[in-house]
Amino acid sequence: MTHWIILPVMLPAMVAPFIILAARYHMSIQRVTTVASMIALIALAAGLAWQASDGTVTVYRLGDWAAPFGIVLVADKLSTMMVLLTAILGLIVSLYAIGSRWDEQGRHFHALLQFQIMGIMGAFLTGDLFNLFVFFEILLIASYGLMIHSGGNKRLRAGVQYVLFNLLGSTLFLFALAAIYAETGTLNMADLAERAQMVSADETVGLRIAAVLLILVFAVKAAVVPLHFWLPSSYAQAPGPVAALFAIMTKVGAYAIIRVYTMIFPPELEATAGLHTDWLLPAALISLALGMVGVLAAKTLDRLVAFSVIGSMGMVMTAVALFSEEAIAAALYYIIHSTLAAAALFLITDMIRQGRADLRLTAQAPVPGHLLIAGLFMTSAIAMAGLPPLSGFVGKLLILDASYASPLMPWVWSVILISSLIGIVGFARAGSTLFWKARSIETETAPEGTPPSALSAIAVGGLIALLIAHTVFAGPAYRYTAGAAAQLFAPEAYIDTVLNTPGKLSPKTEEN
């Protein structure tokens, strides 16, 4: 039953037009449809993950055209894990948007959310680089709409920056794809993996440029320094639930780097040797440090959280750049953790925004629902800063452990440990200003605004519960990510399944 693989893309693609066409003026129908489709997506994604968990790679040929000619979707452990994560995050974000009534403050929130989910799912599942570009565009164009949802001058301005930066990224992506096609004559990832090996050592100029351009594009998505400038203001200005959903978007970049640079341009490949250790690792370490310094230096809570996202992406990319099997497994474990923690923090920031004049880190009267929000903030800040007992600590430990064998171990260890300390100070300062100092301020009037609704609290509580589950079941989770990493480092099964599954045009004739 390989047809299941297309469903995570098809379901939102069909629900979104339904919402626009049939339920345009019926908010309750939109909400029910969104939640129902998200639950269905989780079920689908769980099914796919279960199917892939024994190491089988399933391939879906669109239009039944055989692999190098047609577009394929591929479900292996890594893809299905990311799809499941997206589905869970999608459900939580839609619950929060409903609970906090964000979806009523502009038009087409639910439809755009569906399109965004469709793009993300497609980007995780596709086995074709040009198709990856198309899905990137789908998720971006939906995110442009979501980013400026409910309008406002500041948000529009941040939206312009966000759109321009990503348009530039898309153009670079096309340059990279064209260069790869000119060099190898294919854009299918599995086929590319074979052909990149065949390029002779003294003719690698084009391929080398393409590989660097491609990593730049993915680094823009993953907000790796020095390509992170779009992130702080767009994430800070985006509506709360949207920013929480964007937590998975940076991971799309990380996913693409992991996928392309393990399979097509592995560190052993002479054409791209040194790209990981010489360039990606320093950039990742600088992002980690810069993110955490940003956490300490931020003057508003929304920017603080945005910088913590940069920091955690730096952590992920550090592990990715080490490029051993354990390091990738640790990176995948940390990706799950960082998505959940960042989403929780953005939602909590939004809860605080409801009850305060602004998000500046100054003492103001307590927000409604003070105790609950403070508790949630503390838990997710502990997770994000990587303190025990939550999964951030486990993830960091795994990354430190994986870097032990690397010759750059002193650098990695010192940057991770020192930046963690800075991050902890930053979060502690923010938390104490927002919640402790607030208690010392006497207010004459009752606090304005309403406490967060039960549904919003449930959504954030769900994220926290998932974080705790990710900690408690760290063993099984790590075994799964280790399995995914093992599959990435032995791509023969993937390549074989993609290229040798029969379809139309199957007796393979060489193109070009």
Place this chain on the structure above:
Amino acid sequence: MELLVASAIGAMTAGGIYLMLRLRTFPVILGIAMLTYAVNVFLFASGRLTVGSAPVLREGVTNYADPLPQALALTAIVISFGMTAVVVMIALGSYLGSNDDHVNDPAEPDAEDRT
């Protein structure tokens, strides 16, 4: 022909990058449009340049143009056209809202904090 195509791509890319580094949204959008033109031609050229050869297999034809880059360029044109329309709308909204079309962040939040 190679020289012509290559220099066209180069000139458009250079112009695009120059315009993109400007401060205001209108030149930046024009710059991105120029870059997308450049990349479309580049995509098209990635299947090698041939004159007068058929992209579809036929009897008795030995020289073929690669059809795939043409399809890719078509997709890229559609996407970049749509994206440019979106960014023009958002930039227009932002300009009409705040009466200012600079791309960078306004400097005011800092000044506000100190007072």
